[in-house]
Amino acid sequence: MRTYFYTGFPGFITSRLIAEAFEQNICDEAYVVVEECQSLNAEVVAATLLTRYPTKQIHIIEGDITLPNLGLTDVVVEELAPKISVLWHLAAIYDLAVTRTLAWRVNVHGTSMVNDFAKQLPNLSRYMYFSSAYVAGTRTGKLKETELSTPVAFKNYYEETKFEAELLVEDCKAELPITIVRPGIVCGHATTGETNKFDGPYFLMNLINRLSKLPTVPYIGKSKAKTELNVVPVNYIIEAATYLALTDEAIGETVHLTDPNPHPIQEVYRIMVKEMTGQYPFGNISLNVARRVLANKKLRIYFGVEQQALDYLAWQANFDTTVADRLLKNSTVKCPDFIAILPVLITFYEAHKKDSAKQVNIL
Numbered sequence: 001m002r003t004y005f006y007t008g009f010p011g012f013i014t015s016r017l018i019a020e021a022f023e024q025n026i027c028d029e030a031y032v033v034v035e036e037c038q039s040l041n042a043e044v045v046a047a048t049l050l051t052r053y054p055t056k057q058i059h060i061i062e063g064d065i066t067l068p069n070l071g072l073t074d075v076v077v078e079e080l081a082p083k084i085s086v087l088w089h090l091a092a093i094y095d096l097a098v099t100r101t102l103a104w105r106v107n108v109h110g111t112s113m114v115n116d117f118a119k120q121l122p123n124l125s126r127y128m129y130f131s132s133a134y135v136a137g138t139r140t141g142k143l144k145e146t147e148l149s150t151p152v153a154f155k156n157y158y159e160e161t162k163f164e165a166e167l168l169v170e171d172c173k174a175e176l177p178i179t180i181v182r183p184g185i186v187c188g189h190a191t192t193g194e195t196n197k198f199d200g201p202y203f204l205m206n207l208i209n210r211l212s213k214l215p216t217v218p219y220i221g222k223s224k225a226k227t228e229l230n231v232v233p234v235n236y237i238i239e240a241a242t243y244l245a246l247t248d249e250a251i252g253e254t255v256h257l258t259d260p261n262p263h264p265i266q267e268v269y270r271i272m273v274k275e276m277t278g279q280y281p282f283g284n285i286s287l288n289v290a291r292r293v294l295a296n297k298k299l300r301i302y303f304g305v306e307q308q309a310l311d312y313l314a315w316q317a318n319f320d321t322t323v324a325d326r327l328l329k330n331s332t333v334k335c336p337d338f339i340a341i342l343p344v345l346i347t348f349y350e351a352h353k354k355d356s357a358k359q360v361n362i363l
Contacts, residue, residue, distance in 0.1 A: 002026065002027050002028050002029075002085055003027070003028065003029050003030070003031065003083040003084055003085055004018070004021055004027045004029075004030050004031070004084070004085065004086045004087075004088065005030070005031045005032075005033075005080075005084045005086070005087045005088065006018065006030060006031070006032045006033075006087075006088045006090065007032075007033055007065055007070075007088070007089050007090055007091035007114060008088070008089070008090030008091040008092070008130075009032035009033075009034055009038075009042055009045070009046075009060075010032075010034070010038065010041050010042045010044075010045035010046070011090065011091075011196075012195065012196040012197065012234065013090060013130075013186070013234060013237060013238070014032070014088070014090050015045055015049065016234060016235075016238045017088060017090075017238055017241065017242065018030050018032075018049060018058065019049055019052070019053075020238050020239070020242045021242065022049070022052075022053040022056045023053075024242065026242075026246065027056070027086075028056060028057065029056065029057035029058070029059065030056070030057070030058045030059070031058075031059045031061060031080060031083075031084070032046075032058060032059070032060055032061065033061050033062075033063040033065065033070050033071075033072070033091075034060055034061070034062060034063070035062070035063070035064055036062050039060065039062055042060050043060060046058040046060060061076065061080075065091050065106070065110040065111075065113055065114055066105055066106060066109050066110045066113060067113060068113060068116070069113075069116075069117060070113060070114065070117050077117075077120065081120050081121050081122065082121075082122055082123055083123075084121045084123065084124060085123055085124065085125045085126075086124070086125060086126045086127075086128065086245055087114075087117075087118050087121065087124060087126070087127045087128065088128045088130075088245075089111065089114045089127070089128070089129050089130065090130045091106070091110060091114075092106060092107045092110070092111075092130070092162070092165075093106045093107055093158065093161075094158060094199075095158065095306075095360070095363075096155075096156045096158055096199075096306050096308035096309060097156070097306050097307070097308055097362075097363040098156075098157055098158055099157065100157040100160075100161075103157040103158060103160070103161040104157075104161050104164075106161075107158075107161035107162055107164075107165050108161050108164045108165045108168070110165075111129075111165040111168050111169060112165075112168055115168055115169065115172050115176075118172070118176055119172075119175070119176065124176065124177065125177060126177050126178075126179060126245050126251070127169075127172075127176050127177060127178045127179070128179055128181065128241060128244070128245050129166075129169045129178060129179070129180045129181070130181055130183065130241075131162055131165070131166040131169070131180050131181065131182045131254075132158075132159070132162040132182055132183065133182040133183060133184045133230065133256055133257075133258050133319050134155075134158075134159045134162065135148065135159065135162050135163040135166050135182065136151060136159075136317060137150075137151030137152070137153060137154040137155065137159050137160070137163065138151050138152055138153045138154065138155060138315070139151045139152075139317060140315070140316050140317045141316075141317060141318075142317075142318055142320050143256075143317055143318065143319050143320060144320045144322070145182070145253075145254050145255060145256050145320060145321070145322065145323040145324070146254065146323070148163075148166060148167065148170060148254070150163075151163075155308060155311040155312070155315070156308045156311070166180060166254075170254075173252050177251045177252075178251070178252065179244050179245065179250045179251060179252075179253055179254075179255065180253070180254040180255065181237075181240075181241050181244065181254075181255050181257050182254065182255065182256050182257065182258070182319075183232065183237050183257045183258070184230040184231060184232045184256075184257065184258035184259060184319065185200040185201060185229070185230060185231045185232070186200065186231075186232060186233075186234050186237055187200060187201050187202070187231050187232070187233055187234065187338075187341075187345055188233065188234060188344075188345050188348055189233055189234055189235050190233035190235050190236070190336040190341045190344065191235070191344065192344070192348070193341075193344040193345045193346075193347055193348025193349070194348060195234065195345075195348065195358070196358065197358055197359075197360060198304070198349065198352075198353070198358050198359050198360065199306075199360045200231065201229065201231050201268075201272075201345070202349060203304065203305045203306065203309045203360075204268075204269060204272060205272065205276065205346065205349050205353075206303060206304030206305055206353075206359075207220070207303050207304070207305050208272060208273055208276050208277065209276065209304075209353060210302065210303050210304070212276065212277045216279065216281070216282040216283060217273045217277055217279070217281045217282070218281055218282065218283035218284055218285045219266065219269065219270075219281050219283065219284045219285070220269070220284075220285055220287065220290050220310075220313060221266075221284075221285075221286065221287040221290070221313050221314055222284065222286070226264075226316040226318075227264060227265050227266070227313065227314055227315065227316050228262040228263065228264055228265060228317075228318055229262060229263065229264075229265040229268045229312075229338070230258050230259050230262045230318075230319060231259065231262075231268075231338045232257060232258060232259050232335055232338075233335075233336055233338075233341060236257065236333070236334075236335045236336065237257050239333045240255075240257050240324070240328060240331075240333045241257065243328065243331045243333055244327060244328075247327060249326075249327055250327050253323055253327065254323065255323050255324045255327060256319045256320065256321050256323070256324050257324060258319040258321060258324075258335075259319075259335050259338060260321045260324075260325065260335060261335075261337065262318065262338070263338060263339055265312075265313060267339070268338065268339060268342075269281065271339055271342060272342060272346070275342060275343055275346050276346055276350075287310060287313060287314055290310055291307065291310055294306075294307040294310065295307065297362070297363075300362045301362045304359060304360070304362065305362070306360065306362060306363070
């Protein structure tokens with residue numbers, strides 16, 4: 001029986017990775033480690049998945065990735081370890097406004113504990129670690145998959161701790177069959193628009209939704225052709241990562257799962273405003289003014305935008321996908337064009353924008 005082990009369940013991406021593994025019949029049973037506070041939600045998500053795949057199994061184990069053995073008993077580890085063929089580590093704090101203490105405990109220390117756990121798995125064929133393309137921090141220009149250089153600074157603690165965590169995983173490549181994936185900003189499904197959280201590009205949609213009460217919606221910041229918005233739909237991430245987990249050539253590699261042909265952010269914003277309001281944007285609000293506005297918590301909550309999100313509107317960098325292109329060239333996996341799928345994403349957003357469960361808790 002082929003057994004996969006996951007952290008990050010019942011999260012949006014982890015749940016869909018399990019569904020994809022079941023759909024392709026490459027996994028018969030999945031073990032998921034979840035915190036006690038997530039157990040009930042995990043049971044609901046697992047039950048929903050199993051209605052589609054009744055011959056498969058999902059085993060929910062309460063644990064904590066920040067503890068030795070992920071908080072599992074020695075008996076459980078002894079029984080489970082020989083079964084696991086592929087380990088997926090996705091559990092992390094993804095919030096741009098996260099505090100350093102919490103981000104470090106989960107993202108860095110938690111990854112250290114998962115690394116130690118992986119070293120106990122005698123039949124492990126792959127350790128799939130989800131990093132982030134934004135480990136680059138404030139570095140600019142072309143960012144290569146083969147580089148993991150310390151930047152001058154990071155835009156937030158999420159970036160900093162994902163960088164430190166990736167260093168830990170990188171150090172394990174000599175003794176474990178590791179593939180590191182660095183996703184770009186993830187949006188909803190390219191066909192259905194479905195997503196579980198309105199962050200990333202949805203911060204712009206929240207902003208436009210509020211600004212649409214004005215006679216015209218202004219641009220935010222000045223247009224700079226080198227400032228790109230690199231957004232990839234969740235189905236691309238799922239399909240690409242699933243393929244890479246089965247590809248021996250991906251062992252030891254770090255892969256940018258980013259858009260190889262991203263658009264300038266002002267072009268994306270322009271089309272987004274047109275799609276949502278029926279008019280193109282007019283006028284301009286400088287980034288400095290926008291930052292001062294979002295320094296006020298009440299206004300951040302009103303606009304539904306984390307202040308740290310503005311840092312990406314002027315960041316001039318692009319992600320090289322040489323390794324990804326090589327590893328995926330014989331597959332059918334392709335990254336959809338973001339502007340082409342915007343209408344689908346916006347339709348889903350408009351239908352669910354009043355759902356508080358999908359809106360980020362603005363700090």
